[in-house]
Amino acid sequence: MMSSKRAKTVAVALGGLLGLSLVLWVSSERVRYAASAAVDHLQLMASRVPVQSLIDEPDTPPELRAKLETVLRARRFASEELALPDNASYQHYIEVGRPEVGWNVFAAPEFSLEPLEWCFPVAGCVVYRGYSSEANARAFTGELSEQGNDVYVARATAYSTLGWFEDSLLSTFMDRRVEYVVGIILHELAHQQLYVAGDSDFNEAFAMTVEHEGLRRWLRSEGGAEALNRVRVGWDRNDKRTRLMLRTRGSLGELYAGGLSTAEMREEKKALLDELRQSLCVIDADCASKEASRPVAREKRPLNNATLAAVATYSDLVPAFERLLAREDGDLARFYEQVAVIADLPANERGERLAAVNE
Numbered sequence: 001m002m003s004s005k006r007a008k009t010v011a012v013a014l015g016g017l018l019g020l021s022l023v024l025w026v027s028s029e030r031v032r033y034a035a036s037a038a039v040d041h042l043q044l045m046a047s048r049v050p051v052q053s054l055i056d057e058p059d060t061p062p063e064l065r066a067k068l069e070t071v072l073r074a075r076r077f078a079s080e081e082l083a084l085p086d087n088a089s090y091q092h093y094i095e096v097g098r099p100e101v102g103w104n105v106f107a108a109p110e111f112s113l114e115p116l117e118w119c120f121p122v123a124g125c126v127v128y129r130g131y132s133s134e135a136n137a138r139a140f141t142g143e144l145s146e147q148g149n150d151v152y153v154a155r156a157t158a159y160s161t162l163g164w165f166e167d168s169l170l171s172t173f174m175d176r177r178v179e180y181v182v183g184i185i186l187h188e189l190a191h192q193q194l195y196v197a198g199d200s201d202f203n204e205a206f207a208m209t210v211e212h213e214g215l216r217r218w219l220r221s222e223g224g225a226e227a228l229n230r231v232r233v234g235w236d237r238n239d240k241r242t243r244l245m246l247r248t249r250g251s252l253g254e255l256y257a258g259g260l261s262t263a264e265m266r267e268e269k270k271a272l273l274d275e276l277r278q279s280l281c282v283i284d285a286d287c288a289s290k291e292a293s294r295p296v297a298r299e300k301r302p303l304n305n306a307t308l309a310a311v312a313t314y315s316d317l318v319p320a321f322e323r324l325l326a327r328e329d330g331d332l333a334r335f336y337e338q339v340a341v342i343a344d345l346p347a348n349e350r351g352e353r354l355a356a357v358n359e
Helices: 017-022 028-046 051-056 062-081 134-146 178-193 200-222 225-256 262-283 287-293 295-299 305-315 318-327 332-343 347-355
Strands: 092-094 102-109 118-120 124-126 129-131 149-156
Touching (some): 051 092, 102 134, 102 305, 149 305, 178 200, 178 225, 318 347
Antiparallel strands (some): 102 129
């Protein structure tokens, strides 16, 4: 369910998925979207294979078998040590047959930092819209662009059904390092643990906090000092990138509220984003070589209001959740209880309560 963090193509819910099929009272376009999401999910579910059977299968590649065994240990650790849901999720494997399971579309007006939202049953209102077809995602992106919006299409390697169905391990992320795979599982189980319909910022920041804390604890339990150090280096780099992007987002907010003409705002906006791009290249010391070797990937991650909104969704509230976890002395069960109390508050009070933690 991320940026961004998943600049790591964080795994996110594909627009509410199967629950969307219930929306027969809305516009025909939404019915088609709902039906398509439901069919896509059912097709994936039909190809599930139990993880244990793959482990026992003699023809399973040794590297995949070892990773599956490790993932099963991590899955047990998540329930027994991290108080995350103990269910059948991530006990099955699906060969998707392509590098990604879907594409998420983010959008924001040309001179606004507020992302567009799409509302569905179960998921509530979310700041992205998911597609299993890249062509459909690109077509929708084109419509949004024609309306004058900044857009961003992010590849999704995973998604969550928010506990309504058993989520599976997908081939789209199983070829990554095991700590990345475990991080996805923890992130999506956090969505199953607690999800507030209509509050993407709250949900993603909570899941990010659980993912990071859970991954630290699991790697320590496995004696994975090298992997933990590698993860910390990556987190540090992402934190630096995120701070730069959020600082630029703040500058853009001031620009949009400054009363300049449209032409002047466009010019200043371009200058701020160009400066951000160069600053990000300083953090990525090999930026120049990456630009040369991965032009397509770079092209699909433009810097604009939509990408900055996506980053903010996954990161703005993380420090507050981390302070709340520290206040509970790292006790995750108590932490979940406190988060649930805040989640029950009216939307306009949740951020205020989190901001007040340890002030």
